[in-house]
């Protein structure tokens with residue numbers, strides 16, 4: 502069982518202050534979270550930079566990704582170092598993810614920029630049911646949505662500040678390998694966990 506924070510922003514998102522190097526250092530230092538998905542807003546520059554830095558360490562893994570701002574709400578793609586083609590509609594994001602064996606996830610459905618009940622219209626792979634920046638009520642609604650749609654639920658801190666890193670994590674039944682992790686998420690071999698206070702400064 503491995504533990505991953507599947508939603509993190511670096512300075513390549515205009516609203517984050519987390520440097521790729523800081524993320525790598527915190528991951529190396531963390532006692533049990535060794536995997537992080539870098540999902541900047543509409544950019545893959547952050548995940549590329551972080552992967553480069555992380556390649557010096559054999560016990561940590563960066564999952565490349567992006568958080569796409571669609572008109573209907575935010576969507577995370579895990580397993581891509583490229584942006585989907587435009588226009589960025591939920592259908593295009595889903596089709597793009599399918600075409601490259603990536604994972605499409607509806608981010609924080611019941612928060613600002615969330616897709617809410619519209620999620621039901623799209624064939625996404627998973628729903629973010631535990632977001633570090635969402636209220637317990639919003640996370641519970643997301644959990645119910647995933648359950649009613651029969652979809653796997655993921656967890657991500659949605660960190661924009663260093664202190665927000667690793668506040669939640671996804672437990673995944675997979676090896677330390679991006680392809681294996683993506684497959685396990687799609688199959689639902691995942692559970693979510695709150696881990697507040699597990700990062701040390």
Ligand SMILES: [Zn+2]
Nearest residue numbers: 508510568659
């Ligand atoms: Zn985000």
